[in-house]
Amino acid sequence: MTEPCDVLVIGAGPAGLAAARAAASHGVNVVLVDLQANPGGQIWRHDVRKSAPAAARLAVAEMRARSNLHWLPQAQVVATAPGRVLIEEAGLVREIEYGALVLATGARELLLPFPGWTLPGVSGAGALQALTKQGWPIAGKRVLLAGSGPLLLASAATLRRHGAQVLAICEQAPDAALMAFASQLWRWPGKLLQAAALRTRLAGVAYRRASWVRAAHGDERVREVEIESARGIERIACDQVAVGYGLVPNTELAAQLGCALELDGRHPRVRVDERLMTSVDGVYAAGEACGIGGVDVARVEGAMAGHAAAGADDAARALRPRRRHARAFADLLPRYFDLRDDVRKLAEPTTLVCRCEDVALAQLQGYSDARAAKLATRCGMGSCQGRICGTALTELGLLVPATRAHAARPPVFPTRLASLAAAGSYLDRSCSERTFLTESKGSV
Numbered sequence: 001m002t003e004p005c006d007v008l009v010i011g012a013g014p015a016g017l018a019a020a021r022a023a024a025s026h027g028v029n030v031v032l033v034d035l036q037a038n039p040g041g042q043i044w045r046h047d048v049r050k051s052a053p054a055a056a057r058l059a060v061a062e063m064r065a066r067s068n069l070h071w072l073p074q075a076q077v078v079a080t081a082p083g084r085v086l087i088e089e090a091g092l093v094r095e096i097e098y099g100a101l102v103l104a105t106g107a108r109e110l111l112l113p114f115p116g117w118t119l120p121g122v123s124g125a126g127a128l129q130a131l132t133k134q135g136w137p138i139a140g141k142r143v144l145l146a147g148s149g150p151l152l153l154a155s156a157a158t159l160r161r162h163g164a165q166v167l168a169i170c171e172q173a174p175d176a177a178l179m180a181f182a183s184q185l186w187r188w189p190g191k192l193l194q195a196a197a198l199r200t201r202l203a204g205v206a207y208r209r210a211s212w213v214r215a216a217h218g219d220e221r222v223r224e225v226e227i228e229s230a231r232g233i234e235r236i237a238c239d240q241v242a243v244g245y246g247l248v249p250n251t252e253l254a255a256q257l258g259c260a261l262e263l264d265g266r267h268p269r270v271r272v273d274e275r276l277m278t279s280v281d282g283v284y285a286a287g288e289a290c291g292i293g294g295v296d297v298a299r300v301e302g303a304m305a306g307h308a309a310a311g312a313d314d315a316a317r318a319l320r321p322r323r324r325h326a327r328a329f330a331d332l333l334p335r336y337f338d339l340r341d342d343v344r345k346l347a348e349p350t351t352l353v354c355r356c357e358d359v360a361l362a363q364l365q366g367y368s369d370a371r372a373a374k375l376a377t378r379c380g381m382g383s384c385q386g387r388i389c390g391t392a393l394t395e396l397g398l399l400v401p402a403t404r405a406h407a408a409r410p411p412v413f414p415t416r417l418a419s420l421a422a423a424g425s426y427l428d429r430s431c432s433e434r435t436f437l438t439e440s441k442g443s444v
């Protein structure tokens with residue numbers, strides 16, 4: 001079944017919601033797709049304990065009120081071709097043809113391997129926050145958070161609200177960098193207020209600067225975590241360890257569509273022009289996919305991309321000053337939360353890097369190309385499709401990041417064989433056999 005729409009928006013986070021709303025306000029027919037059951041993306045993820053903030057409620061209410069905006073939940077885009085995408089939804093596939101496309105695919109956490117990181121009870125900081133919001137029982141558990149960036153504070157606040165005993169937050173950035181970051185916040189009063197609110201909610205929780213997790217220890221699950229700082233090495237007993245080193249843009253769909261990517265530090269992001277158009281005509285990108293920027297960037301860029309995709313260039317242009325201001329805040333993050341080399345050197349030769357396929361660091365030495373590493377070791381062939389291990393290896397400097405167009409091949413997510421079979425004709429048209437048949441074996 002092929003369905004047409006004027007504007008297709010992929011991703012219902014703050015950027016995608018704003019894009020869909022802006023496009024729909026011009027009367028065009030809009031489809032908004034997200035693999036989650038609820039709209040809101042990462043920051044506005046449905047929380048079983050707490051109602052969403054007013055901005056999120058408004059964005060969702062406006063989305064639902066528009067008769068020309070069609071919302072497709074639990075639908076993931078698994079493959080793309082010029083002018084159309086293949087979606088898997090409730091085990092069925094459908095093809096959507098679009099006039100213009102807005103990619104608002106967001107970001108994922110950067111996880112770095114360290115001894116013990118595969119023990120049950122060790123997770124990403126954002127991942128534990130997401131699980132907790134969805135009802136994972138955390139009450140009474142002793143949790144230590146570590147890594148880098150503002151997400152650690154947001155995750156800690158969520159965990160505490162759900163009854164966790166937050167032992168400490170270990171931030172790898174040095175004191176001077178954090179002070180310099182804080183001294184800039186007055187230029188973004190909203191961020192300053194947010195930081196103050198988080199500090200209040202985390203009163204009594206130790207915020208340790210220039211300290212990082214070296215290893216996690218335990219038997220069938222984590223029991224202790226080893227922290228390094230200027231004070232030396234310390235062991236802390238805990239039930240849960242949550243470690244995140246910031247965020248990395250999700251660029252796979254853009255790459256598949258042939259959109260040019262560019263490096264943002266060590267990782268790729270989607271390259272866009274002032275109108276938020278990618279290098280492919282009619283394909284726009286907004287929010288974290290274009291570089292980590294936070295919710296304010298996501299919202300304004302989403303609105304700009306939505307207006308532009310609906311052909312309302314003046315409305316999009318009017319938002320440029322707001323975008324510049326929001327992006328200026330985003331530029332502070334890599335400068336002040338720059339990762340120290342110590343955290344890139346934690347993995348030992350026997351430490352598993354690819355958790356899906358059990359591939360250790362030593363097995364990956366000598367490959368600088370993701371494809372060669374994958375063919376020789378199966379690294380990246382599992383359910384994460386290289387999103388965790390490939391990103392970690394890039395951060396460790398062992399893989400060259402893929403920034404060329406068409407670097408990512410379908411399917412983006414592990415896909416049912418039945419969907420692939422049903423989509424046979426689509427795939428014949430959209431992918432060369434060369435790419436699809438070799439790459440899909442590990443993921444179906």
Ligand SMILES: Cc1cc2nc3c(=O)[nH]c(=O)nc-3n(C[C@H](O)[C@H](O)[C@H](O)COP(=O)(O)OP(=O)(O)OC[C@H]3O[C@@H](n4cnc5c(N)ncnc54)[C@H](O)[C@@H]3O)c2cc1C
Pocket residue numbers: 010011012013014015016033034035036040041042043044075076077078104105106107108109126127129130151154155247250253286287288289293294295296298412
């Ligand atoms: C785990 C995590 C937790 C976070 N928690 C916070 C927080 O508490 N506070 C905070 O200020 N910031 C948080 N952030 C940062 C947050 O991502 C941004 O501030 C903001 O949400 C970015 O908005 P966005 O719309 O660009 O992307 P996102 O909010 O990430 O939305 C992207 C959406 O695209 C969908 N998507 C991606 N690929 C596909 C596909 N192929 N098919 C269908 N749908 C797809 C995803 O399901 C997602 O809903 C978090 C980030 C992560 C990764």
